[in-house]
Amino acid sequence: MSRGFSVREGQLLARSLKVTRSTHLLVASVAAAVASNATLAMQFIGLNGQLIMAGIIFICLALGTSAISSEIFSRSSQTISNLRSIGASSRSLSSAVMMSVLGYGLAGSALGALVGVALGFALGGASGANSLLIEVLVVLLASSAASAMGVSMGGRAAWRS
């Protein structure tokens, strides 16, 4: 019986590509920094401003995660070539990096959003409970989409080279 990409496969590949705790921390802290600032700002601006903030989160995190994944792929080019010699596809390798970056990126964004909400309260932000929930969701959605796109862009750049 066959199956698709598994968590175990992702973990083994991530370790093979040297996606270490430092990489996780880097992804999570970048995501947290962007998310906390964006969530805080969203509580003091109107709808247009909030949309612009969502765009900023998306662009910053897409560029950041693209750079991180591109770095992972380029520093492990020999390992990638070794893994491909035993059957690894570019999809498996990209999925392994995607899994790590998405997971830690989302965790960082969630933490950042909470910090942003708390700071907004402390500074007298104008958003009500429902608006706050929507703002946090927008931040999380924008950061996950950006991370996915960033890893995909970084992977494509690495395969091209």
Added chain:
Amino acid sequence: MKKSYGPNGETEIYADLHFQLLRGTFVALVGPIGSGKTTMLNMFAGLERPTSGNIIVMGQDITQMEPDAMAAFRARTMGLVPQVQTLIPELTVQENVELPLHFAKVDNETRERKVDQVLERIGVRGEAGRVVSTLSVGERQMVSFARALVNDPPILLLDEPTEALDPLMSEIILGILRGDNMTLGRTIFVTTHDKRVTDLARRTLRVRKKIP
């Protein structure tokens, strides 16, 4: 087929290479160091492309395959023991050996069973939990061999497989090569300088000239 290197193809490795390997054969490729033996093996594995011409493996033209399709084909059909170690040093013996089974999309239960069996067969089951970076060169070569065999590939490609092995390890490998070729009909293509390997092979190809 033809194979040359350099921007204008000035270093010619093979000018006009044409031969057929029958299913279930055991072929040894011998020749001086630097004569292009590894290049030929890499081309059969789809790791390098010929400059012109085609390589047909099990009815499929591997020279026309996209890299991902080639990787999938390799995962299903070939076990590769390269001369340069390609194990992942950060992973354990067991994890290295199970990798090809992940790429071939084998389920968990079968994967565990196959890894256990092959480690037992190669005689390194006791080292399953050891991180590869702590193994000796010979032990790594045995693990590399286990990784090549784990998915029961119909084709086994080996580049100087006994070079780094002590006599006991060599005997284990030679016994497996002989047994698998005779009883399972596994096709074996091996580059070697080892007379014990050429004695086992049914056919020996000789590359005479060193590349300038």
